[in-house]
Amino acid sequence: MTIKDIAKACGVSVSTVSRVLNNRPDVSESVRRRVLAAVEAKGYIPNNSARDLVRSRTDAIGIVVRGTGNLFFSAILKTVSREIDRAGFTMVPHFIGSDADEVKAGAILEREKKLRGLLFLGGRYDYTPSELALVGVPYVCCSYTNCFGSLDAGDYSSVSIDDYLTAYRAVERLIQLGHRRIAAVVPSCSDRSVSELRYNGYRAALKEHGVEFDPALLAETGGCFEMPATYRGMCGIIERGADFSAVFTISDTMAIAAIKALEDNGRRVPEDCSVIAIDGLPVSEYTIPTLTTMVQPAEEMGMESVSILLKMLEGAPARHLLLEARIREGASIKQV
Amino acid sequence: MTIKDIAKACGVSVSTVSRVLNNRPDVSESVRRRVLAAVEAKGYIPNNSARDLVRSRTDAIGIVVRGTGNLFFSAILKTVSREIDRAGFTMVPHFIGSDADEVKAGAILEREKKLRGLLFLGGRYDYTPSELALVGVPYVCCSYTNCFGSLDAGDYSSVSIDDYLTAYRAVERLIQLGHRRIAAVVPSCSDRSVSELRYNGYRAALKEHGVEFDPALLAETGGCFEMPATYRGMCGIIERGADFSAVFTISDTMAIAAIKALEDNGRRVPEDCSVIAIDGLPVSEYTIPTLTTMVQPAEEMGMESVSILLKMLEGAPARHLLLEARIREGASIKQV
DNA sequence: ATTTGACGACCTCCGCCGGAC
DNA sequence: TGTCCGGCGGAGGTCGTCAAA
16 A cells, blocks of 8 residues: 555546645645545555655654663653653653763664654763764753853753752751761762762852861762662761761762661661752652652653753754752751 | 765675675675775664665554553663664653553554554553454563453463462561561552452462451552552551551552651551562662562563564564562561 | 646665676 | 675655646
């Protein structure tokens, strides 16, 4: 069942059928009706591969999810999927490890699947224009920005929270409660990415409030956001006999692992040690104790990312949206 | 950048490049290397639309994920995505609510995206053949089976654990530890689905070991797997003054919410009450206390689901794989 | 002036035949 | 005789162009 069969059945040319199918004006009403009737009668459906081939453009939007096991991304992904479907596009997801090259993955995806646009869910903060030259379609960085990089702000869009400020406020909250010896478990202090940014917020909050930074209170997990590495990092701080009354981690799952390490070493949370984090996962509202955390507006981030990308496909300029993370008071911090 | 450019650059014919690209045997090793080097150097990627076109079929496999917020599915999804990519197919995901009609969603997806096959991640256990007649491509039910339905076993594949037996074993473990008053929080006792199946396993374990079932120890959440509803259900059992020393829930996240409800009502886990569940999420290894749970082999389920589906696309018969859920001993249960 | 037909290009695969060694 | 490679044509739908009715 091809366009030729329809043409033959109607006694018209292939060109004419194509014109009807694509709603072009230069076809007489009588021929149009005859063709549409034949299409309906024979149940003809145009071959999408052939259409894509000649139009050289699809309805595909790629999503590169960097960091498998990131529960925060899982939440965003569902929103993104829903919004892309709603707009009549097709979502093409691609999951990569947190140490993989998302730009390369996106560029390959773009060409393999003929993407109209790209949405990066997590990535590096220090792109250079030459790196991103690989990407030939509009793209949005969801949950991060290019603050360490050198991209022209007009060349890409981003939707994120202010990582530095959010970390600053989380640590400031601990200081307000009287904490001075505040440990931190972070993937890295200098990864030119989310971890460095939030670490800088931690350092700035200490400094601003006259608290001296103590390297003994810091654990780096070697770039890893996973719970086992976080658990080991927290144990490391404890085992070296460091003196601290609070812990800051850059994600909820890291906080859950850190709390586990504290409890396993005989330190109760929050009685012996306060813990604060950033993310606001649903599950951390049911941990014991309930986690106090800075909630990222996941739903809003997903919606806005897709909305901005779709508008870019229609020629709208790039946008950089900075959303606010609000604290969700739990029971993992207390006054000292 | 097309196959012609590669041919020109290597000084060979288009046919030869095509032969190399498709791993055909009748090409000399030297030419093969030269062509592959040029492909690498120029970053050539074959046009998928053209490939699909000439092969007269697409490379799309649909995934209908039923139940947003299901962390267990998030883990499977990553494995499924990786395996589909590896096999050279394209994954087309579709997320729907846990009360939505996955068959209808799959059928629509199949027509819109011209799918080769479908993978249902979560769904009803009681399909009838007429319902599934909507689906015109091979499909695999991942994480569930049609045990309440009337499908011909040869018409579909499934990869799952034995829900009834797994629940039976979990509850049996509690009985072995001396528990007789075992509460259960389940979405529903009669949803013709996973909840009913696991509830039946709970009831069977009680009966088999001479423990009388007490309706006061049961909470139904109204078909909901979410933590807030589970929390309320658990609180309901406590508030009605029921006497129990252990709780069985059908998922890890439900257990986390149940433990929270217990602790909030002054009952320590496991000292005052043991809790056991089914799933084996990474996060439940870091909750306090560590959850004792029946681990579903998520990685294996994802891999096998894709593997079986791909073989079905090549004409292989349907298969029904029953995987084993092994207990992960935590610290949420104790002897009484 | 309006409508319709014919044609080539787009891109890849694959089977087939022919030539070269 | 066997191995390797070139070349051809058909498959599919769209779209611009040109010619014709």
